[in-house]
Amino acid sequence: MTLLAAAEVSIERGERRLLQAVNLSVESGQVWQVLGANGVGKSSLLRALAGLARFGVEGSISRFEPLLYLAHAPAIKRALSPLENLRCHPACDITSTPAQIEAALAALQLGGFENQPVGSLSAGQQRRVALARLLLTDARLWLLDEPFTALDGSGCDWLEDCIRRHISAGGAVIFTSHQPSRFSELQQDLDLAHYAVC
């Protein structure tokens, strides 16, 4: 099943054309890593694929909705607790009960921090709060922008495991990362160097 199809997509940012003629077809069960140097347009591509950017984006993109898009900015309010942040998440896609959210937080080793303001947690823990959404969403297509940032070793292992479970359940993941490949046998690479406009 095709969860995302992009044909001849080109992206402009400001006056500059970043990428052109990107073709991508993501089937369920696939995990794609978007590669490329800083500034080549990885985040812009992900925003365009998520449907957030229309201005300056040409070509056709069809996507299976609802999708989950996790940006650099974590969409987490520092004044709210992890529990409240997830329960009242701005994407409005979390229908879980508080008990389910607590279980998800516990799986990310945030048990005991559910009711503390997120602002009092470390950067890595805040990242984990944002990632706890992965356990609570129904979305089949995940677009993750630098999901491994700020995570420690066990956090990275957890995320890798989470992505593997998601794709084996029929989901698909597109993520950007500068880390070496973690899903060697499963993973497909989208190297933006081929599409960059010099």
Add this chain to the structure above:
Amino acid sequence: MLSADRPSLSLPTAFGRQFRRHGKALMASLADVANPLLFFFMVVTLFPLGLGPDPMQLASMAPGILWVVALLASLMVSARMFASDFEDGSLEQMALAPHPLSVLALGEVAAHWLATGCLLALVSPLFAMMLGLPSQGLGVLMVSLLLGSLCLTLIGAVGSALTVSIRRGGLLLSLLIIPLNVPVLIFGTAAVTEAVMGRDPSTWLALMGALAAGMLALAPLAVGAALRISLDS
């Protein structure tokens, strides 16, 4: 994770959750809530010092002073209405939600109004007494500020949504929304003046009510569209 086809949140629930999220964030930063009140208090304290302590003169100017200060306080807070959501990525997520962005944004605006405009209207009789506003004007002042601050917050929301992606958009925001605020100011001052004179202010209050109802219906659509444009640039 995938198998269960859970129903998505109903629209009122989604609205309520955005309201709670924003309301709790506002409550946590007391400074944001106290700022307009403090501003109001300080300006009202300064006027008698500048104009002289003649009670008759102060009382005759009080409706205008109170309304202008309320307008400025609203302008001050509405500039930042969507700023933190834009910076922390919440707006992007709201735009991806399966619900209309205008309804989710209205949840935020409602929380914002309760914590700023509504609160200011409720304590305004206290400030009015400091300026010696005759007592028959106090109730009308409060009602007119309740309706008026709702209008001002909704206008401010449109302006804030349009300028949220612009660095130092404050000046542009003021230029955009002050002209739109003028009718609200005129109706509000007129209502309070009429009441002070002992005449019936209901015409002016009805006009403000109509303005507020119209804006409540239309402004969210503009806010939703403006937020999408801001996210796209």
